[in-house]
Amino acid sequence: MLSRTPSPPARAPLLRGAVAGRLRTLGLRLLLVVLALALWQVASLYAPAFVLPSPARVWNAWTGLLASGSFATDLGITLGRITTGFLLAVAIGLPLGLLLGASRILGEFFEPVLTVVNTVSSSIWAIFALIWFGLSNWTTIFVVFMTAMPLILTNVWQGTRTVNADYVELARTFRMPRRKVLSAIYLPTILPLFFSGARLAFGFGARVSLVAETLGASSGIGYRLRQAADLVQTDQVFAWTLTLVGLMIGLEALVLKPLERHLFAWKRQVQP
Amino acid sequence: MPARTAGDRPCKVRLSGVGKWFPRRGAPPLQVLDGIDLDVPEGAIVALVGSSGAGKSTLLNIVAGLVEPDEGTVTLDGKPQGAFRDWRSITYMFQDDRLLPWRTAAANVGFGLEAAGVGGAERRRRVAETLDLVGLNGFGDAYPHELSGGMRSRVALARSLVTGPSLLLLDEPFSKLDPGTRAQMHAEVLRIARMRAMTLIFVTHDVEEAVVLADWVVVLRPRPGRVAETRAIALPHPRDPVSVEVAEAVRSLRVALAEASASC
Numbered sequence: 001m002l003s004r005t006p007s008p009p010a011r012a013p014l015l016r017g018a019v020a021g022r023l024r025t026l027g028l029r030l031l032l033v034v035l036a037l038a039l040w041q042v043a044s045l046y047a048p049a050f051v052l053p054s055p056a057r058v059w060n061a062w063t064g065l066l067a068s069g070s071f072a073t074d075l076g077i078t079l080g081r082i083t084t085g086f087l088l089a090v091a092i093g094l095p096l097g098l099l100l101g102a103s104r105i106l107g108e109f110f111e112p113v114l115t116v117v118n119t120v121s122s123s124i125w126a127i128f129a130l131i132w133f134g135l136s137n138w139t140t141i142f143v144v145f146m147t148a149m150p151l152i153l154t155n156v157w158q159g160t161r162t163v164n165a166d167y168v169e170l171a172r173t174f175r176m177p178r179r180k181v182l183s184a185i186y187l188p189t190i191l192p193l194f195f196s197g198a199r200l201a202f203g204f205g206a207r208v209s210l211v212a213e214t215l216g217a218s219s220g221i222g223y224r225l226r227q228a229a230d231l232v233q234t235d236q237v238f239a240w241t242l243t244l245v246g247l248m249i250g251l252e253a254l255v256l257k258p259l260e261r262h263l264f265a266w267k268r269q270v271q272p
Numbered sequence: 273m274p275a276r277t278a279g280d281r282p283c284k285v286r287l288s289g290v291g292k293w294f295p296r297r298g299a300p301p302l303q304v305l306d307g308i309d310l311d312v313p314e315g316a317i318v319a320l321v322g323s324s325g326a327g328k329s330t331l332l333n334i335v336a337g338l339v340e341p342d343e344g345t346v347t348l349d350g351k352p353q354g355a356f357r358d359w360r361s362i363t364y365m366f367q368d369d370r371l372l373p374w375r376t377a378a379a380n381v382g383f384g385l386e387a388a389g390v391g392g393a394e395r396r397r398r399v400a401e402t403l404d405l406v407g408l409n410g411f412g413d414a415y416p417h418e419l420s421g422g423m424r425s426r427v428a429l430a431r432s433l434v435t436g437p438s439l440l441l442l443d444e445p446f447s448k449l450d451p452g453t454r455a456q457m458h459a460e461v462l463r464i465a466r467m468r469a470m471t472l473i474f475v476t477h478d479v480e481e482a483v484v485l486a487d488w489v490v491v492l493r494p495r496p497g498r499v500a501e502t503r504a505i506a507l508p509h510p511r512d513p514v515s516v517e518v519a520e521a522v523r524s525l526r527v528a529l530a531e532a533s534a535s536c
Contacts, residue, residue: 166370173336173364174435176387184386188374266374266415 053235061235062242070224075243078220081137082209085144086202093152093201094194098186100153101160114157117150122208130216140220143212148201155197159190192264199256206248284349284439284471285312285335291343291496292330303496304330308344310490310499317465317472319486321479321525323533327497328475332441335473336364348439360388363437365445369428371416377423378403378412381430388435402434406460422453429457433464440465442474446481455513458484462509479529483521484511491525493532500532 037055044054053061065071100107125146129139163186171181213222221240228236290308293301304327312318320328333339334346337353346353348362363384371380378399385395403412406426416424425446432440442461446454462485465472476482482489486505493500503525511518 166366166368167372169338170364170366170370170383171387172338173362174384174387175359180387184383185372188372191374266417 050232050234053238057235058238058242061233062239065236065239065243074219074221074224077137078140078209078213078222081140081213081220082144082202082206084137085141085209086148086198086205088141088145089148089152089201089205090198093149094156097153097156097194098160098182098190101157101163101190102182102186107157114150114154117146118154120146122147122204123211126208126212126215129212133216135216135218137217139216140209140212140222144205144209147208148205151201151204152194152197155193155200156190159193160186162193163189195260195263203248206244210244282314282350283311283347284314284316285473286310286347287331287335287344288347289344290331290334290341290346292327292334292339293342305334305341306496306498308497308499310502312471312473312488314471315469316487317462317485318474319482319489320473320475320492321477321482321489321529322492322497322500323494323529324477325494325497326492327494328492329443331492331497332364332443332473332475336362336441338364360384360435361437362439362441363432363435365428365432365440365442367444367447369416369424371424371427371431373416375416376412377408377414377416377419377427380416380427381412381434384431384435398434399430402430405433405464406430421449422456425449425453425457426460429460429464433468436468437470439471439473442472444475444477447476447478454481459510461485479526480513480522483507483518483525484513489525491528491532501528503528 040052040055044052044057049057100110122143125143126139129142133139133142167185167189168181171185176184209220210222210225213220214226217223221244225237225240228234228240287308287310290305290310291303292305293303295301304325308331310318320331322328330339334341335348337356337359348356349358371377372383375383378396381399381402382395385398390398400412403409406429408423408426408430411419411423416427419427428445446457449457458481461472464470472485474485483505489503489505490499491501491503492498505521507517507521513519513522
């Protein structure tokens with residue numbers, strides 16, 4: 001009876017199936033890209049370049065951007081602002097969510113605050129930020145923070161409600177100190193929810209950062225986008241947009257997915 | 273009624289006149305325990321049996337200090353419960369194994385040591401030793417979902433043993449296992465309890481389990497829970513459930529239990 005249940009030989013055909021499945025997905029994605037490019041090309045033939053530039057024109061604009069030198073600087077500035085705002089949101093949202101979840105009284109008391117914060121749109125935060133911080137990095141960071149923090153806090157808070165009371169009782173029988181119960185039982189339980197919350201928050205944060213930059217910055221991608229729009233350089237707008245889309249897809253595939261697989265290796269795989 | 277188990281050994285746990293009420297919504301409080309007197313000698317294995325509603329688990333929770341009695345006193349190692357400090361010498365094994373799914377078997381076993389603040393190297397050594405003790409050598413890296421029910425139960429047992437407790441409380445810990453695995457776990461528990469000179473109090477509704485394991489069986493009467501009878505099981509170990517003596521003890525205990533449940 002002392003044998004591990006999933007025996008290694010049973011995994012081999014499954015693995016082969018997974019590789020085939022991945023190739024299929026890759027093929028489908030490529031087809032979609034080709035189709036979109038073709039559609040774009042055809043549409044651009046019937047529209048003036050300042051409305052819809054052709055793919056080739058956008059490609060030229062993009063290579064031009066790459067060569068310009070300010071590309072890396074602007075990209076770095078924007079990513080730095082997003083990351084700072086996001087990290088601040090994690091640093092505050094995670095402990096606060098844990099605290100509100102661990103204490104019923106605090107949770108009940110502060111619940112309306114969260115609702116209020118959630119109903120204020122990011123553009124309004126951008127305007128406030130402009131008034132408070134002027135044309136500085138902090139305008140964008142503040143907007144990213146105000147967008148990402150409530151999302152993280154809410155998810156962590158919800159996560160504390162899924163904590164299994166049986167595990168907490170188990171910890172009590174060992175007389176585990178409350179601080180350790182938080183790190184040994186609460187934290188692992190909420191990690192999956194925190195992770196999806198953080199992913200959502202980063203995506204939203206990245207999007208609103210551009211709004212903030214078009215309003216209140218003199219550098220960064222948002223600022224360049226507004227410049228391009230003012231000068232009706234539609235190809236530049238397209239080039240920046242595609243850069244951002246590529247960046248987000250890369251982040252998802254190269255950082256978030258592998259991290260998720262590593263963190264949640266303990267979960268039983270659902271057999272298809 | 274012989275409510276107290278006699279014994280010349282010192283008393284590990286003593287309950288005197290313990291009573292407990294549970295509040296109910298829109299109804300007067302429900303009395304679950306009434307005037308429980310119980311002495312558990314050091315090194316004894318005591319079974320609490322009774323039909324549902326006899327307050328068996330509540331009684332165990334009171335001994336563990338998880339629930340406060342409303343009446344009466346609890347004495348642990350000769351100290352009143354309020355003055356008792358050595359709580360980590362008591363461990364508790366639940367009906368479900370309560371293994372943390374995100375931890376490996378070894379990390380689950382180490383859980384009890386983390387609470388006590390035992391450091392890394394010492395913790396690893398004791399976890400390995402305890403996994404060895406319960407026959408799980410080499411399975412430390414497995415996650416709970418990769419283990420069979422019997423093995424999970426062994427991990428839970430190891431977690432209860434790793435802190436080196438002198439009193440082990442068990443709340444129907446093997447009731448969800450198949451009969452063969454359950455018998456194996458009984459043998460393991462007996463072996464380890466003897467080896468470590470531990471005192472065991474366990475709750476069960478399985479009369480055979482009580483007879484096979486216990487030195488003393490306390491029969492509880494339901495609604496509210498009261499001690500109906502305390503009987504010694506003086507049969508030699510190992511106790512084979514199909515032997516005449518054990519079968520007779522099981523039958524007679526079953527009769528006593530039925531009478532206790534009927535006369536409430």
